[in-house]
Amino acid sequence: MSIQPDFDAATFWDDSAYAWKAYTEAPPTDELIQSIEANLGYTLPAFYVALMRQRNGGVPRNTCFPTTTGTSWADDHVAISGICGIGRTKSVSLAGEQGSQFMLDEWGYPPIGVVVCDCPSAGHDVVMLDYRACGPQGEPAVVHVDQEDDYRITPLAPDFETFVRGLVHESTFEE
Template sequence: MLKDLVNQLERWYEENQHEQIVEAIEQLPIVERDYKIIGHYGRALNNLGRYSEALQQLETVKQQGQQDADWYWRVGYAYFFLQKWQKALAAFEKAQELAFDNRVEAYITYCRKIMKNIVQMTENVQHIPFRKRDFSQFWEQSDYANKNYVEASPTPEIIASIEQELGYKLPADYIWLMQQQNGGIPVNTCFPTVMPTSWAEDHVAITGIMGIGREKTYSLCGELGSNFMLEEWGYPNIGVVIADCPSAGHDVIMLDYRACGNDGEPAVVHVDQEDDYYITFLAPNFATFIAGLINEEIFDIYE
């Protein structure tokens, strides 16, 4: 019976039917869920973005997994997407010690680069505090930006209303920047990455940053704002879309509240619809993301 189920779980995995896997296992009495079944369960939960639940399940068979590279890989994968880089790195390194795997090696490299970048980005922001920076040349001035992005300066009432509609508390530095200019197109539109995306091997690009309001097309609650991208394009409900990208909807930049809760300080991530909504960590907070934007000419291979 269990052998037939395991074979079925493998077929569903090959067909990307991860919800089917979870549903089938959850119908199975807990006493019948052996080590292999829990492994399938954790993997499916990871593939559905339910990383905390995956860790909880994998933890129940921790003793049996001590010599299993797959167990450490699944644990590391969950920690990686929960942005717990040190724990992810430790799990990946143990998996690699048990059985060399190119995918594990890649994630070890990603962890190390991300942790190094976070230190560098944090030092950069600490060297020149965000609100002491010169933003006089930050925004591109254009009729297109004025028509589609730039809202009137947000009042406390508007901010509260938008937060209520979105269901998240906006970062203080984001609100502060929008009070200087409420949305628009930055002069610098690229952010370096340690992982390749559908846009480029080493960076992502944005078209504009959404302002706090409802009037403009690319405002947080505008016609093509955050809720539209979640509801119509199927982006994961992990936070708030704050920037669109040149792909015209096929990737976006989001505030990611999974680790901090709806009222906390969110990380900034890239979500790639072209790659099954793969989430790439960019920066630990909004201020660090803005300070890290660089000009597209740096990535222009024709220069």
């Protein structure tokens, strides 16, 4: 899958030094993608892989996703700190030292899929790819999981592309 021309991956990402240092891995090879998928036990969504081939993890310019129900973060949205890259070298990469499996094992997040975004709460909530309805090789939904509310799962989007396209700038929610 390639990213559609109506999505500008070049302007999607924040180019801050922090984003490059904390999140961005080298472009993923086919072998690395297969290895990470085997390690996680899930096939990654095609749009996610295509986006990571453009830039492998980082901080998007738009970091908020509107919700119809409140979370511990806000009454009307969730916020992300960044999107995990496909790799093992950055701490918040999918298989990094603070990646998806770490969040499940150490923080007790439910084994429903893959932690794909961290949040500003420093581990108290995450955004996950939710494979419960589709199985490990299907197209996962995207959900917010809130540790502060007994790991409450809030549906966000039917797939990763819809989630990414639905991100809005934080100024949308400033009062």
